[in-house]
Amino acid sequence: MTSGAQQALDMIGRVFIEPGGVVLTEEPTYLGAIQAFTFYQVRFVSVKTDREGMLPDDLEKKIKQHKPLFVYVVPDFQNPAGYSWSNERREALIELAQKYDIPVVDDNPYSDLRFSGEKPKSLKAMGGRHVIQLGTFSKLISPGLRIGWIVADPEIAALCERMKQAADLHTNTFTQFVIYEFSKGGGLDRHIEKIKTAYSKRRDTMIEALRANFDDGTTWTEPEGGLFLWVKLPEGKSANDLLMKALENKVAYVPGMYFFSEVPDDTTLRINFCNATEENIKEGVRRLAKVFSEAK
Numbered sequence: 280m281t282s283g284a285q286q287a288l289d290m291i292g293r294v295f296i297e298p299g300g301v302v303l304t305e306e307p308t309y310l311g312a313i314q315a316f317t318f319y320q321v322r323f324v325s326v327k328t329d330r331e332g333m334l335p336d337d338l339e340k341k342i343k344q345h346k347p348l349f350v351y352v353v354p355d356f357q358n359p360a361g362y363s364w365s366n367e368r369r370e371a372l373i374e375l376a377q378k379y380d381i382p383v384v385d386d387n388p389y390s391d392l393r394f395s396g397e398k399p400k401s402l403k404a405m406g407g408r409h410v411i412q413l414g415t416f417s418k419l420i421s422p423g424l425r426i427g428w429i430v431a432d433p434e435i436a437a438l439c440e441r442m443k444q445a446a447d448l449h450t451n452t453f454t455q456f457v458i459y460e461f462s463k464g465g466g467l468d469r470h471i472e473k474i475k476t477a478y479s480k481r482r483d484t485m486i487e488a489l490r491a492n493f494d495d496g497t498t499w500t501e502p503e504g505g506l507f508l509w510v511k512l513p514e515g516k517s518a519n520d521l522l523m524k525a526l527e528n529k530v531a532y533v534p535g536m537y538f539f540s541e542v543p544d545d546t547t548l549r550i551n552f553c554n555a556t557e558e559n560i561k562e563g564v565r566r567l568a569k570v571f572s573e574a575k
């Protein structure tokens with residue numbers, strides 16, 4: 280058990296990363312992982328990624344070229360892009376990890392938040408000892424609880440335990456009891472069903488609002504779960520520059536450029552659909568469209 284998945288990322292960094300060593304990531308990838316691994320003087324190399332996951336040819340090329348310490352992926356409703364890896368891409372990743380004996384870090388906070396479609400295969404179930412899986416209650420109950428976990432081979436788990444003891448002795452037991460009481464007797468399952476119903480309506484509302492307000496070549500992902508949509512503006516517009524203007528109009532997003540471990544794409548942004556009412560989502564998207572269309 281860890282103090283959130285973020286602490287698990289830090290522990291993975293301490294266990295695996297030697298200064299100058301390479302970690303392969305998706306493009307884009309989770310900003311918090313970039314922050315955590317950067318402390319250990321990692322060298323990031325991003326693998327070409329489309330909406331089904333990493334491209335296996337590019338992954339193999341970069342494994343051969345860089346001999347990475349591990350491959351870091353968020354295969355389910357990725358933060359930031361919202362897409363999920365197809366089964367074919369999952370199989371290809373595991374095959375390559377086994378062939379070249381490289382660990383895969385499967386950062387997995389969102390897979391239980393699936394609203395529609397088929398659940399894909401679990402990387403951990405497919406890849407066994409090659410896969411280190413991270414989970415968290417942050418997206419299922421509340422991020423303020425700070426309770427996450429690592430599922431790994433006993434050898435790696437033992438190393439993580441030593442790190443964990445050195446860092447903070449152990450994860451808050453009181454909060455773990457709170458989660459246990461909340462979850463037992465199906466409490467967590469009922470809660471997940473409730474939030475999935477609410478979030479899927481908000482996702483639909485956001486997608487409808489985007490369709491209604493954007494007709495300038497802007498594109499976005501339409502994920503089957505999770506919390507985020509990933510928007511790509513027409514070439515020439517800077518999501519980072521437009522943020523101040525959006526904030527003046529009381530609407531916020533995260534510029535996409537911060538989610539790239541190598542070359543940033545500033546025409547991208549992440550928007551969250553789980554945290555606002557449907558009315559606010561409609562109004563927020565309308566304001567965003569106005570801000571972006573007025574930009575030169």
Ligand SMILES: Cc1ncc(COP(=O)(O)O)c(C=O)c1O
Pocket residue numbers: 282283284285286309311353358386387388414415416417422425426427
């Ligand atoms: C992919 C991913 N990993 C890890 C985390 C961190 O989660 P936690 O709140 O459990 O530290 C997040 C939170 O946004 C995330 O999206």
